[in-house]
Amino acid sequence: SYELTQPLSVSVALGQTARITCGGNNIGNKIVHWYQQKPGQAPVLVIYTDSNRPSGIPERFSGSNSGSTATLTISRAQAGDEADFYCQVWDSNTAIFGGGTMLTVL
């Protein structure tokens, strides 16, 4: 079965750029979505179809996908960005989530 690999945690200094990766076999050939989940809340879609932002998501959030890695980039990180982030793809009519990455803003 298809697997997605994310780092357990990523730290970023306030105002700097955070990059969260999502690895998978030829993931560049798949469509990747990203979700942000704050404690006690439901996940929120922040990037869909590799690099598109839903309305209401700041331009500081961007995404890319190529080869074996998809990347969520958060520019000018803010304290309010601290959360768990999950990537997600579809494979053989099955939705697959990565294990999640905890983002800490220092």
Next chain:
Amino acid sequence: QITLKESGPTLVQPTQTLTLTCTFSGFSLDTSGVGVGWIRQPPGKALEWLALIYWDDNKHYSPSLKSRLTITKDTSKNQVVLAMTNMDPVDTATYFCAHTLTAGQLGYWGQGTLVTVSS
């Protein structure tokens, strides 16, 4: 405005069947391309996708749980129901339902409902 809300028991005994209802508004499940899915999250753990039903009644299930899951829709009531048989303590989790489009993104989520499996 799209909203979804999960409802069902908060406590289930082992071996029982869990039945959860997702009641939604702001969209119709007879619109081409629209689907509603279920996702769960054990305490402190990652998201796990369970099942999805589309506007055309096409259904998809997690391969590891397929034998235990049934997803159905009632378009007239704007509801999607998930049944999970033979519940076990490891099934303790927050269960979410979510709206999806054909690209597969889960754009709108319910608040989730915590289900505890215990005798």
